[in-house]
Amino acid sequence: MVEYPHRRLNILTNEWVLVSPHRTKRPWQGQVEKIPAEILPEYDPLCYLCPGNERAGGHRNPNYNSTFVFENDFAALIPVEQPEITEGTPFFQSKPEFGKCLVVCFSPRHDLTVPEMDLEMITRVIKAWANASAELSTIPQIKYVQVFENKGAVMGCSNPHPHSQIWSQSELPNEVDKELKSQQEYFSKNNHLLLLDYLEEERKSKERILFSNDSFSALIPWWAVWPFETLVLAHRAVPNLAALNEKEIRDLAEIYQKLTICYDNLFEISFPYSMGFHQAPNDGTPHPEWVLHAHFYPPLLRSATIRKFMVGYELLAMPQRDVTAESAAERLRGLPGIHYKKRNQP
Ligand SMILES: [Zn+2]
Numbered sequence: 001m002v003e004y005p006h007r008r009l010n011i012l013t014n015e016w017v018l019v020s021p022h023r024t025k026r027p028w029q030g031q032v033e034k035i036p037a038e039i040l041p042e043y044d045p046l047c048y049l050c051p052g053n054e055r056a057g058g059h060r061n062p063n064y065n066s067t068f069v070f071e072n073d074f075a076a077l078i079p080v081e082q083p084e085i086t087e088g089t090p091f092f093q094s095k096p097e098f099g100k101c102l103v104v105c106f107s108p109r110h111d112l113t114v115p116e117m118d119l120e121m122i123t124r125v126i127k128a129w130a131n132a133s134a135e136l137s138t139i140p141q142i143k144y145v146q147v148f149e150n151k152g153a154v155m156g157c158s159n160p161h162p163h164s165q166i167w168s169q170s171e172l173p174n175e176v177d178k179e180l181k182s183q184q185e186y187f188s189k190n191n192h193l194l195l196l197d198y199l200e201e202e203r204k205s206k207e208r209i210l211f212s213n214d215s216f217s218a219l220i221p222w223w224a225v226w227p228f229e230t231l232v233l234a235h236r237a238v239p240n241l242a243a244l245n246e247k248e249i250r251d252l253a254e255i256y257q258k259l260t261i262c263y264d265n266l267f268e269i270s271f272p273y274s275m276g277f278h279q280a281p282n283d284g285t286p287h288p289e290w291v292l293h294a295h296f297y298p299p300l301l302r303s304a305t306i307r308k309f310m311v312g313y314e315l316l317a318m319p320q321r322d323v324t325a326e327s328a329a330e331r332l333r334g335l336p337g338i339h340y341k342k343r344n345q346p
């Protein structure tokens with residue numbers, strides 16, 4: 001792999017990333033610091049996500065014992081039609097946005113993150129996402145459903161109780177719009193699927209593949225911006241979570257577990273990230289070009305305390321990385337498959 005500065009194309013967004021591998025010839029010689037693990041209780045009487053506790057506006061959580069889905073009390077989008085505002089000038093454009101936001105608690109356990117959950121529990125989380133997404137998709141105004149998880153305070157997660165969010169809306173968000181155009185363009189030109197063809201090449205080269213099972217692969221994409229950014233790709237043209245069969249849901253749970261264990265083991269901490277699924281638009285037309293996938297964007301670079309910031313050049317010019325996708329993949333592949341907390345148990 002080249003050792004000099006170069007650009008790589010993100011085929012999904014059609015945007016370039018600057019790669020400068022010469023800046024870190026020996027990227028892992030820096031000191032690897034560890035921060036003491038935060039010990040969380042199984043139940044926190046002050047947590048608004050724990051079973052039986054009170055939330056905002058006088059709502060009380062049921063004594064749930066599996067996943068728990070509720071409408072966000074501080075939703076960014078609301079299911080109320082808004083009037084169109086016309087300014088009569090192209091300089092002040094705006095459009096009303098209709099939507100509905102849900103919160104999905106992974107389990108009653110305040111302290112149990114995905115990498116520490118068993119496969120059964122993770123499978124239930126994926127089914128909760130699939131069911132909630134399908135239900136939101138029946139609302140006529142809803143054109144897109146975004147499932148995402150922010151893990152860790154460094155990613156702006158305000159409550160450590162493991163949970164995710166689902167925002168659904170009446171227009172396509174920017175990233176999805178870009179990815180739709182790229183996939184549609186490739187499909188109409190080649191009569192093949194962009195992400196399936198890409199996956200085939202990645203599986204031939206093996207350099208950036210972390211692991212695969214029958215239905216999904218996890219890999220560091222060629223165009224990764226974040227140090228340990230990962231793409232989880234379905235092996236067939238499946239448009240959304242609700243279209244996965246039982247076996248595929250189980251396989252996705254396995255990949256999600258393996259990847260997050262890998263992440264936690266990297267610096268032996270609860271590894272922060274933002275992750276989310278890109279599902280096909282729910283716009284009433286078939287999407288034969290779309291392949292369901294998830295992006296994981298972890299901010300940490302060299303240790304538990306050194307994170308990558310998107311500042312300066314990246315805000316003003318373009319994203320840039322020092323460590324190549326290939327060396328990040330090699331590093332993650334070399335980690336043990338058992339969670340460090342379980343390994344360190346006497
Ligand atoms: Zn809690």
Ligand SMILES: [Zn+2]
Pocket residue numbers: 012179278293295
């Ligand atoms: Zn995507």
